[in-house]
Amino acid sequence: MATDLAALRGTRAPTAREIPxxxxxxxxxxxxxxxxxxxxxxxxxxxxxxxxxxxxLSGAGLIASDWNREVGVNYAPPTFLGEEATATAPASITxxxxxxxxxxxxxxxxxxxxxxxxxxxLKAGKTPGEAASTGTLPPPETAExxxxxxxxEVMADIRKSEASKAAxxxxxxxxxLPFGGDKWGRDVLKKTIKGSExxxxxxxxxxxxxxxxxxxxxxxAGYFGKWVDDAFNWFYSVFSSIPYxxxxxxxxxxxxxxxxxxxxxxLGLTGWTGVFRLMRAEYLKxxxxxxxxxxxxxxASNARRMFLHIFPNVSxxxxxxxxxxxxxxxxxxxxLSFLGFGVPVDVVSWGSMLNEAQNExxxxxxxxxxxxTTAMAILVTAFSLFTxxxxxxxxxxxxxxxxA
Amino acid sequence: xxxxxxxxxWQMLPTMLGxxxxxxxxxxxxxxxxxxxxxxxxxxxxxxDNIRRQLGVxxxxxxxxxxxxxxxxxxxxxxxxxxxxRVSHILLTRLGPSLTVLVPxxxxxxxxxxxxxxxxxxxxxSFTDRMVMIVCTVGLSIxxxxxxxxxxxxxxxxxxxxxxxxxGDSFIQNLFVYASLPILIGLVVSIAPNxxxxxxxxxxxxxxxxxxxxxxxxxSENRIMWIHVLRNxxxxxxxxxxxxLPGLLLGSFLIERFFSIPGIGRExxxxxxxxxxxxIKAITxxxxxxxxxTNLLADLTYKAVDPRVQLK
Numbered sequence: 001m002a003t004d005l006a007a008l009r010g011t012r013a014p015t016a017r018e019i020p021x022x023x024x025x026x027x028x029x030x031x032x033x034x035x036x037x038x039x040x041x042x043x044x045x046x047x048x049x050x051x052x053x054x055x056x057l058s059g060a061g062l063i064a065s066d067w068n069r070e071v072g073v074n075y076a077p078p079t080f081l082g083e084e085a086t087a088t089a090p091a092s093i094t095x096x097x098x099x100x101x102x103x104x105x106x107x108x109x110x111x112x113x114x115x116x117x118x119x120x121x122l123k124a125g126k127t128p129g130e131a132a133s134t135g136t137l138p139p140p141e142t143a144e145x146x147x148x149x150x151x152x153e154v155m156a157d158i159r160k161s162e163a164s165k166a167a168x169x170x171x172x173x174x175x176x177l178p179f180g181g182d183k184w185g186r187d188v189l190k191k192t193i194k195g196s197e198x199x200x201x202x203x204x205x206x207x208x209x210x211x212x213x214x215x216x217x218x219x220x221a222g223y224f225g226k227w228v229d230d231a232f233n234w235f236y237s238v239f240s241s242i243p244y245x246x247x248x249x250x251x252x253x254x255x256x257x258x259x260x261x262x263x264x265x266x267l268g269l270t271g272w273t274g275v276f277r278l279m280r281a282e283y284l285k286x287x288x289x290x291x292x293x294x295x296x297x298x299x300a301s302n303a304r305r306m307f308l309h310i311f312p313n314v315s316x317x318x319x320x321x322x323x324x325x326x327x328x329x330x331x332x333x334x335x336l337s338f339l340g341f342g343v344p345v346d347v348v349s350w351g352s353m354l355n356e357a358q359n360e361x362x363x364x365x366x367x368x369x370x371x372x373t374t375a376m377a378i379l380v381t382a383f384s385l386f387t388x389x390x391x392x393x394x395x396x397x398x399x400x401x402x403x404a
Numbered sequence: 405x406x407x408x409x410x411x412x413x414w415q416m417l418p419t420m421l422g423x424x425x426x427x428x429x430x431x432x433x434x435x436x437x438x439x440x441x442x443x444x445x446x447x448x449x450x451x452x453d454n455i456r457r458q459l460g461v462x463x464x465x466x467x468x469x470x471x472x473x474x475x476x477x478x479x480x481x482x483x484x485x486x487x488x489x490r491v492s493h494i495l496l497t498r499l500g501p502s503l504t505v506l507v508p509x510x511x512x513x514x515x516x517x518x519x520x521x522x523x524x525x526x527x528x529x530s531f532t533d534r535m536v537m538i539v540c541t542v543g544l545s546i547x548x549x550x551x552x553x554x555x556x557x558x559x560x561x562x563x564x565x566x567x568x569x570x571x572g573d574s575f576i577q578n579l580f581v582y583a584s585l586p587i588l589i590g591l592v593v594s595i596a597p598n599x600x601x602x603x604x605x606x607x608x609x610x611x612x613x614x615x616x617x618x619x620x621x622x623x624s625e626n627r628i629m630w631i632h633v634l635r636n637x638x639x640x641x642x643x644x645x646x647x648x649l650p651g652l653l654l655g656s657f658l659i660e661r662f663f664s665i666p667g668i669g670r671e672x673x674x675x676x677x678x679x680x681x682x683x684i685k686a687i688t689x690x691x692x693x694x695x696x697x698t699n700l701l702a703d704l705t706y707k708a709v710d711p712r713v714q715l716k
Contacts, residue, residue, distance in 0.1 A: 238422030241692040241699075243650055245657060246672065250427070250688050253676040254435035327545075334547050335658065339673060354549050361557050373550045380545030 027316065027394070034393040041389025047382035051200060058197040067190035067348060075365045076181030180367030182356060191348050192371045198349040200379070202263055203330035209268030210329075211322045214275025219306050221276070222283025232280070240273045248332065252341040263342050267329050275321045282314040316394040323387040327380055334376065350376050412700050423692040428472050431681055432465070438681060442485060458482060472685075481686045486678040491686045494671060501571060502667030505583045505659065509590040514645060517595050521602035522629055525610060528603075536599070543596040552662045555589050569664040586659045601644065605637040612636070639710045646702030650695040 025033070035041050057063045179189040221232035239247070247270045255262050286292060287310070295309045336342035337351025345352070350372045357369035438461065442452045456462065459471060475481050481491035524536050560568040566585035572578055609615065610633060618628050660670035668687060675683040707713050 234418055234422055237419045237696075238426055241419060241423055241695045242426070242688060243691060243695065246688055246691060249657075249672055249676050250430055250684055251434075253679060253681070253684050254430055331547060335549065338549055339661075339676075341676060350547075351549075354547070354553070358553050361553060362561065369550070369553065373546060376547060377542065377545045381542050384541055384545060 031316070031390075031393040035389055038389045038393065040385055041393065044382040044385040044389065047378065048386050051196060051379050051382075052204075054193060055197045055200045058193050059201065064190040064193035064197075067186060067194040069187075070185040071181070071187050073181065074183060074185050075360070075363070076185055077365075078180040078367050179371045180365070182368055183360065188368050188371045191353060191368070192350075192375050195348045195350045195353050195372060196375055196379070198260065198343055198347055199330050199333055199351070199376070202260060202267070202333045202343070202349075203326045206264045206267035206271065206329045206333075207322050207325035209264065210271035210325055211275050211318060213268065214272035214321070215279050215311075215318055217272065218276040218279025219283050219311070222280040223287050223302070223306050223310070225284070225287075229280075232276070236273055236276055239270070244270065245332075245335075248336065249341065252336065258342075258344045260343050260347060263333060263336060266336075267332055271325060271329065275318070275325070278317055278321060279314065282317055283310060286310045286313060320387065320391045320394065323383065323390055327383045327387070330376070330380060330383075409700075409704070412703070416696050416700065419696055420693060423689060423696075424473065424476060425469075427685055427688050427692075428469055431685055432468055432472070435681065438485075455482075455485070475686075476689055481682045484675075484680050484683050486675075486680045491682050494683060495668070495686060495690070498666060498668045498671045501578070501665050502660065502669060504575065504578050505586050505590070505665060505667065506656070508579070508583070509587045509594070510645075510648070512587070513591055513594045513598060514641075516591065517598035517602055518634070518641070520595070521599050521606055522634065524599065525603050525606035525633075526625075526629055528607060528610070537603075540596040540600050543592075544600075548593050548658055551589055551593055552658055555585065555592075556662060559585060559588075569662070571665055582663070582665070586656075586663050586665065590656060590659060602637070602641060605640045606633055609633045609636045639706065642705055642709055643702055646698055646705055649698045649701075650691060 035045070054063070058065075179187070179192065182188060182191065217232055217235070221229045242250075248266055251266045251270065252262075255266065283306070292305055292309055295305045300309065333342055333349065334351040334354065337349045338355050339351075340355070342351055343349045353368055353372040357366075357372060360366070360368055438456065438459065442455060459468065461468070479492050483490055484494060520536075524533050527533050556568065560566045567582060569582075571582050614636075615628060615632060618632050619625075623632070657669040657673055659665070660667040661673050664670070671683060672687055674680070675687070
């Protein structure tokens with residue numbers, strides 16, 4: 001339309017394409033640009049994203065959903081160690097006929113085993129029908145005999161079911177597993193993935209809860225000031241007077257039922273103090289700024305000013321705090337679960353893996369310890385580096401003050 | 405100065421009352437009737453009734469709160485629900501072992517961290533600096549549990565350099581035999597975060613004008629770092645250390661648990677495992693009071709080391 005008018009006037013107006021892009025990039029665009037140019041930050045972001053993807057896939061039951069299955073021999077060593085180490089594994093516990101493809105732990109029973117021969121034959125590559133005929137079961141009867149024997153039909157059924165059982169039940173317990181196996185022969189790799197799901201979910205959820213509480217309390221205290229501020233400050237000083245781990249343990253002591261959500265609640269309800277202190281200071285600083293006065297002038301309500309006007313201007317502080325809390329809560333969850341005050345026993349977490357690994361180490365089975373430790377170290381390192389990069393990107397003035 | 409201290413002491417009261425209310429809320433309201441917990445521990449119904457009467461469970465909440473306040477003031481929390489030991493006796497006897505490990509640990513960790521941080525800050529930006537920072541970051545991300553498990557296994561169980569666990573009666577033996585591996589682990593765990601933090605304190609000072617002035621008038625680099633920079637950076641370091649002091653009372657839960665050191669931290673874990681509420685209540689309240697007191701002490705020290713600070 002503008003072009004038409006310009007044409008009427010006989011002058012050529014610049015088209016939209018030609019107008020130089022004068023809108024200055026916002027805080028988030030700038031921060032994203034800075035983060036993109038930060039190699040360490042981007043690499044750690046990718047690692048963190050991969051872990052979160054793993055958590056989602058595992059939570060949706062797409063991977064590692066069968067972590068509880070006993071797929072290997074007891075304390076199956078990692079594949080790269082080879083089977084030599086299985087010499088100490090208690091082979092006698094493995095099921096009869098459980099000799100695996102590699103034939104590492106062949107079990108031969110003294111008890112007469114009616115289907116043992118059948119299984120042997122099956123292994124030799126025969127079809128179930130042929131296999132059944134080699135077994136100790138009487139060979140299939142002729143039509144003539146069938147007419148005489150009243151149990152012929154029943155016998156045929158038994159024979160069929162034995163054969164199909166033998167075919168369907170190759171209790172294949174592997175001698176080695178990619179990352180080794182635990183006491184019951186469960187796959188450590190799958191346990192680690194499932195454990196990541198628990199630990200990361202608890203960390204993210206608890207950090208979100210704590211950040212939410214800290215932000216709301218801090219916003220109210222800083223914005224309203226006066227006696228409201230005094231009240232929240234009193235609340236804050238009470239919570240921060242009790243050492244954090246002691247407070248967590250005290251709450252864990254009285255909450256009788258254990259569960260993932262109990263852990264999230266404990267960590268979230270006790271961990272909001274740091275966010276509160278920062279947010280209160282931010283709101284105190286922002287509430288008298290001109291844009292807030294302008295919002296007041298056009299009749300914006302208190303809640304609107306607090307959360308629609310001020311909040312976007314302080315949200316970068318919230319994000320960095322959230323990121324810091326996730327790391328802290330993942331570590332706290334591991335310790336709680338290790339002590340048995342965390343997630344219930346039927347849920348695997350890095351903490352419960354470390355608890356099992358502690359006893360396994362004495363037996364020389366170190367792989368579960370290494371798997372859980374490595375997974376946790378990679379995630380926590382990546383998350384810490386990402387937090388540093390995020391802070392640098394959002395607040396370049398602070399650059400180089402990592403760890404402060 | 406004294407007016408300031410009196411006012412601060414007066415201001416501590418609401419916070420202390422708040423701690424009492426919070427602990428009361430957690431144990432008497434969230435925790436509910438202790439009869440359920442006690443039923444699993446004591447078979448004698450008469451004894452359970454006795455404990456419930458002492459706590460005033462069947463009376464209104466304000467009476468229960470009054471009983472709790474009296475317990476705190478008189479330091480008489482009755483007997484442990486599990487071992488029947490007096491709670492006050494538990495607190496007093498567990499303090500020594502905790503301090504035996506944590507006082508030397510804190511002193512050593514502080515001195516080593518300051519030395520290393522000064523050195524790293526001096527070569528800031530160099531390859532060494534970056535490597536040390538990477539090692540610290542990675543070291544920090546490994547759970548303290550792993551350090552304890554691995555160190556105990558390697559140095560005590562495999563190599564036999566230290567006893568696997570235990571605690572004796574003689575202070576010297578405890579300090580040099582039983583506490584040495586826990587102290588070593590504590591050092592490994594605490595130096596990484598301290599080093600990172602102190603380094604930033606030093607970096608803040610190194611770029612100040614007074615350092616340039618000192619250099620311009622020909623002061624040696626050693627003197628600049630150890631006298632000028634260290635002295636100014638000691639203000640945030642002392643503040644940080646004071647904030648860490650209440651942790652001394654608590655011990656390190658995990659180290660004490662793994663090495664069977666009969667300290668306060670292990671007592672807390674045992675009490676949580678056994679639902680021994682009187683012990684947890686007493687420890688929580690007193691440690692919180694100690695924290696409030698050290699906060700005041702921290703502000704006073706701050707004033708003492710930095711005359712620029714105005715106490716309001």
